[in-house]
Amino acid sequence: MAKYALCVGINKFENLPTNAWLNGCVNDAKDFAALLTGHYGFAKRNVAVLLDSKATKAAVVGKLQVMLKRAKPGDHLVFTFSSHGTQVLDASGDEPDSADEAFVTFDMRQKGDQWDAATLILDDELHDLLGTLPDGVLLDVVLDTCPSGTGLRALDLLPTRRPRFVPPPTPLGLELTESADPRAFRDLVRSDVQAKPVLFAACRSDQTAADADFAGRYSGAFSHYLLQAVQDDPLASRRVLLKRVSADLRDGKFTQRAQLEAPVAAKGTAWGTAF
Numbered sequence: 001m002a003k004y005a006l007c008v009g010i011n012k013f014e015n016l017p018t019n020a021w022l023n024g025c026v027n028d029a030k031d032f033a034a035l036l037t038g039h040y041g042f043a044k045r046n047v048a049v050l051l052d053s054k055a056t057k058a059a060v061v062g063k064l065q066v067m068l069k070r071a072k073p074g075d076h077l078v079f080t081f082s083s084h085g086t087q088v089l090d091a092s093g094d095e096p097d098s099a100d101e102a103f104v105t106f107d108m109r110q111k112g113d114q115w116d117a118a119t120l121i122l123d124d125e126l127h128d129l130l131g132t133l134p135d136g137v138l139l140d141v142v143l144d145t146c147p148s149g150t151g152l153r154a155l156d157l158l159p160t161r162r163p164r165f166v167p168p169p170t171p172l173g174l175e176l177t178e179s180a181d182p183r184a185f186r187d188l189v190r191s192d193v194q195a196k197p198v199l200f201a202a203c204r205s206d207q208t209a210a211d212a213d214f215a216g217r218y219s220g221a222f223s224h225y226l227l228q229a230v231q232d233d234p235l236a237s238r239r240v241l242l243k244r245v246s247a248d249l250r251d252g253k254f255t256q257r258a259q260l261e262a263p264v265a266a267k268g269t270a271w272g273t274a275f
Contacts, residue, residue: 003040004067005047005078007033008060012052013084015109020084020166022211024218026051028082028144031219031227036078039234040272055083057105057119064129073136076272082220084166085145085209088117089176100124101147101205104166113173130197138274139197144220146208147201160213164202164220198238198266198275200226203256210254221254230271239267 009029011022033049036042048063064079071077084104102120109119133139146165168176202209202222210221225248229241236244242260249256260267265275 002070002072002075003036003042003046003077004070004075005033005036005042005080006050006060006063006067007036007047007078007080008050008055008082010052010055010083010104010106012106013104014053014107016084016166022084022162022164022218023213024211024220024223025082025144025164027218028220028223029080031223032078032080032142035227035230039231040076042078053106055105056107057121060105060121061125061129068129068133071133071137073134075137076274077133077137077139078142078272079139080142080144080223082144082164082223084164085147086115086120086166087147087168088114088120088122103143103145110169113170113176114168115173133197138272140272141197141199142201142223142226143199144202144209144223146203147205161221162211163208164211165208198262198271199260200238200242200271201259201261204259207256209256212252212254221249221252222256222258225249225252226258234272235270237268238262238271241271 007029009025009027011025013021029049029051033047036047037044050059050063067077081103086102086104087099088102090098090100100117101123102115102117103126105119105121107119109116130139144164146163202220211218212221214224222245225245226241229236229244229248238260242258245258249258263275269275
């Protein structure tokens with residue numbers, strides 16, 4: 001059985017002002033890579049880590065394609081992504097009243113009143129990529145990003161916390177996406193995918209994920225608690241991990257609630273194990 005991983009963390013963005021940059025995404029990527037090599041038997045040469053300027057759309061998609069293409073039944077793959085999320089109007093044109101949720105890479109740029117979809121990783125694009133995975137491959141996906149900014153609350157704006165969501169670049173762009181019907185990241189694992197990924201996401205589609213200070217070190221709140229839970233009890237089922245992370249988020253006064261999208265069998269087995 002081979003093991004491959006891609007861990008992405010982006011704090012700085014080529015075309016965003018510094019006040020929109022994040023603090024904990026790079027740490028998330030490094031921490032997940034360390035977990036995989038230190039506790040799950042991943043060889044360092046098989047764990048790609050893309051940080052900040054290295055995490056362009058082309059680089060992330062390219063590394064992901066290579067990892068997916070080399071996978072064979074019985075292999076274990078991991079994809080973690082920590083960055084901003086955003087929304088753009090449906091790029092395919094077949095659903096004009098819908099908003100595509102998107103993952104922000106380093107080189108995202110503006111096009112008119114919206115972000116340029118060609119410089120983002122759209123949820124549909126990621127779904128199609130995951131759909132190339134052969135059956136019998138275990139793929140664990142961890143997304144610490146915001147699919148929407150509609151759930152922002154005062155707690156999300158404390159000095160030591162920053163939401164991982166960047167709105168469209170203009171008032172008109174924001175108005176258009178806010179009035180559109182958003183889809184959730186859980187669509188990534190909808191039933192037409194041959195090999196079902198196991199998806200842990202930082203929040204519901206109507207919430208925001210926090211970038212937060214933990215004892216002087218920034219991380220994604222969700223990533224921080226998930227990593228802690230996995231290391232404290234590696235044999236805990238994914239369902240138990242979800243409960244633990246959700247409880248920790250509540251205790252930490254974070255408004256987000258972690259999500260687990262997976263086949264029923266996967267929820268009853270430990271993170272990183274086949275089902």
